[in-house]
Amino acid sequence: MRVEVDLEKCVGAGxxxxxxxxxxxxxxxxxxxxxxxxxxxxxxxxxxxxxxAVCPAAAILVRD
Structure with missing residues (x-):
């Protein structure tokens, strides 16, 4: 599994x-x-x- 985040999308909801x-x-x-x-x-x-799935900004991508 590989995780990526898009900081430009992130809204800091936590x-x-x-x-x-x-x-x-x-x-x-x-x-x-x-x-x-x-x-x-x-x-x-x-x-x-x-x-x-719960990220309100869809800033997290999970790749297999």
Whole structure:
């Protein structure tokens, strides 16, 4: 699995952090997403996909 984020789309809602806080965080300076792990383990797949699904700006892309 490969995770990508589009910072230009991100609105800083933080839903990704709530879904997978070991993969996503928010930058202190502007609240935008900070991708902590672009290749998370398969065991985190469901949470990462959920994070992408609940992102209100559709700023997270998950590739297999």
């Amino acid at each position: 839903q990704c952090v709530l879904a997978a806080d070991d993969v996503f965080d928010q930058r202190e300076e502007d609240g935008l997403v900070d991708l902590l792990d672009a290749s998370p383990p398969e065991a985190r797949s469901a949470d990462v996909r959920h994070a992408a």
